[in-house]
Amino acid sequence: xxxxxxxxxxxxxAWGKSQQRISSTHDVLKAEILSKQxxxxxxxxxxxxxxxxxxxxxxxxxxxxxxxxxxxVGNYVAQNSSRSYVTSPTGMTLQEKxxxxxxxxxxxxxxxxxxxxxxFLKKDFxxxxxxxxxxKLSGRVQTTIxxxxxxxxxxxxxxxxxxxSFVLPATRLDSxxxxxxxxxxxxxYTEQTSEQxxxxxxxxxxxxxxxxxxxxxxxxAQRDQLISNHNRTIASFKSRLSAIAKELTALNNEETNDPAxxxxxAARIQQLKNSKKSVENQMANEITVHTQNLAGLNAQIQSxxxxxxxxxxxxxxxxxxxxxxxxxxTLSRVNLWQWVDLYLPGPLLSWLLLAAAVGVYxxxxxxxxxxxxx
Amino acid sequence: xxxxxxxxxxxxxxxxxxxxxxxxYDSITPKLFGYLLNTVxxxxxxxxxxxxxxxxxxxxxxxxERRGVRFSAWVFAIARNxxxxxxxxxxxxxxDATEFxxxxxxxxxxxxKILVEQILALLxxxxxxxxxxxxxxxxxxxxxAQVLNLNLITVRVRLHRALARARSLLAEKL
Numbered sequence: 001x002x003x004x005x006x007x008x009x010x011x012x013x014a015w016g017k018s019q020q021r022i023s024s025t026h027d028v029l030k031a032e033i034l035s036k037q038x039x040x041x042x043x044x045x046x047x048x049x050x051x052x053x054x055x056x057x058x059x060x061x062x063x064x065x066x067x068x069x070x071x072x073v074g075n076y077v078a079q080n081s082s083r084s085y086v087t088s089p090t091g092m093t094l095q096e097k098x099x100x101x102x103x104x105x106x107x108x109x110x111x112x113x114x115x116x117x118x119x120f121l122k123k124d125f126x127x128x129x130x131x132x133x134x135x136k137l138s139g140r141v142q143t144t145i146x147x148x149x150x151x152x153x154x155x156x157x158x159x160x161x162x163x164x165s166f167v168l169p170a171t172r173l174d175s176x177x178x179x180x181x182x183x184x185x186x187x188x189y190t191e192q193t194s195e196q197x198x199x200x201x202x203x204x205x206x207x208x209x210x211x212x213x214x215x216x217x218x219x220x221a222q223r224d225q226l227i228s229n230h231n232r233t234i235a236s237f238k239s240r241l242s243a244i245a246k247e248l249t250a251l252n253n254e255e256t257n258d259p260a261x262x263x264x265x266a267a268r269i270q271q272l273k274n275s276k277k278s279v280e281n282q283m284a285n286e287i288t289v290h291t292q293n294l295a296g297l298n299a300q301i302q303s304x305x306x307x308x309x310x311x312x313x314x315x316x317x318x319x320x321x322x323x324x325x326x327x328x329x330t331l332s333r334v335n336l337w338q339w340v341d342l343y344l345p346g347p348l349l350s351w352l353l354l355a356a357a358v359g360v361y362x363x364x365x366x367x368x369x370x371x372x373x374x
Numbered sequence: 375x376x377x378x379x380x381x382x383x384x385x386x387x388x389x390x391x392x393x394x395x396x397x398x399y400d401s402i403t404p405k406l407f408g409y410l411l412n413t414v415x416x417x418x419x420x421x422x423x424x425x426x427x428x429x430x431x432x433x434x435x436x437x438x439e440r441r442g443v444r445f446s447a448w449v450f451a452i453a454r455n456x457x458x459x460x461x462x463x464x465x466x467x468x469x470d471a472t473e474f475x476x477x478x479x480x481x482x483x484x485x486x487k488i489l490v491e492q493i494l495a496l497l498x499x500x501x502x503x504x505x506x507x508x509x510x511x512x513x514x515x516x517x518x519a520q521v522l523n524l525n526l527i528t529v530r531v532r533l534h535r536a537l538a539r540a541r542s543l544l545a546e547k548l
Contacts, residue, residue, distance in 0.1 A: 020404040025425070030403075
């Protein structure tokens with residue numbers, strides 16, 4: 001025996017309809033209900049709209065402000081595309097986008113020939129960080145700077161802002177930047193790096209070095225010449241003195257009884273003595289003058305030597321400077337609105353309008369709890 | 375009666391049209407009384423509850439705002455509340471005692487009624503309530519959700535499960 005196929009819903013529907021009935025007091029109750037009905041006309045009830053126009057309008061405004069903002073930012077970026085410095089793309093304000101790098105040196109002179117292709121690039125690094133907790137992040141920034149062999153030259157830390165000026169080895173810059181970026185989400189971080197070729201300064205220093213070396217060499221040569229001349233002069237004087245002494249000895253040793261010869265010898269001896277005195281005076285004079293000249297030259301040579309050392313030190317300073325990055329990091333506190341504005345793409349106003357549209361729509365479509373009379 | 379027709383009658387009733395009230399009463403009362411009878415299983419009590427339900431409904435009619443709520447669903451919510459208040463006061467639950475008899479002329483109706491009654495007796499009270507609102511009161515799932523103050527999806531899932539349980543019980547009986 002096979003059972004008739006059944007449909008539960010049909011069975012229940014039929015059953016449900018069979019349960020519907022009127023009571024024995026149906027008409028009495030109806031009359032009572034009608035008698036209790038309020039007869040006074042009531043205000044027109046509000047009809048629920050089928051299409052939620054208000055949230056649609058608000059959403060439309062949200063989309064409009066979003067596209068207007070996108071167009072405005074696009075125009076600004078196009079106008080400022082010729083700027084040479086590098087920035088991280090974030091939702092920055094116009095003031096922040098116009099921040100210029102900080103040059104420590106005079107603006108480079110580009111009038112040096114291309115035949116010298118050397119680069120002595122001095123790097124500058126500037127970063128701006130937005131955060132909700134300035135003191136806490138300040139500590140981490142300081143630790144990071146020192147951790148990368150940097151030197152903190154100046155710092156100012158407050159509740160709403162902080163500033164750090166530092167230097168660190170150029171070889172550590174990339175890893176330092178990566179570490180600093182990891183401290184905060186990308187939307188809160190902007191940086192600018194700039195490079196300047198110090199080749200003009202290097203060339204000036206090299207030129208000065210050459211001149212200093214040449215000057216020193218010239219002075220040394222001059223000194224050598226002076227000494228040589230002096231020695232020659234002294235030798236000449238000594239030679240003359242020797243000749244005089246020799247002649248004097250010979251004359252003193254000559255024995256003669258001839259009174260004329262004796263008078264001649266005496267006169268000659270006197271003449272020789274006078275000459276000897278004169279030569280000795282000249283020699284003393286020469287020595288004095290030479291000593292003065294030599295001292296003067298030595299002083300000049302010493303000064304020139306110091307200048308050479310000084311220029312060498314400048315050269316080393318330049319090389320050290322190129323090997324060092326000068327940097328600044330600025331921290332500023334963001335309030336909640338700015339924080340949300342940075343996270344959200346597009347203008348905050350669009351998002352607020354969108355949220356309002358969603359809220360109004362939910363309110364419109366909200367099915368309230370049945371208000372049951374007590 | 376379609377929801378639009380009902381809404382029109384309610385609007386007229388709120389402006390004082392007695393005929394509209396009468397039509398609403400005639401349309402809803404059979405379902406309401408059937409629901410109350412099946413809930414309290416006592417004719418006199420069901421009539422009392424029917425009366426108190428309509429009196430409250432007519433008193434609160436000027437304040438009724440549709441806004442996604444059907445009038446009939448609202449009346450059934452009042453009726454359900456009246457039942458619960460009665461049970462709270464009498465510390466009594468829904469009784470299984472049958473103190474009324476339904477005259478059936480058709481034997482198949484009798485067979486179906488007995489079958490359904492047997493099945494309902496084996497279901498939980500929550501399942502029975504769902505089936506009463508759905509099949510006696512003839513409310514939509516959305517209206518049933520509003521009467522029971524539940525999420526639409528919750529009601530849909532519960533009803534599906536209740537019917538599944540009933541189906542399995544029915545299969546055992548057949």
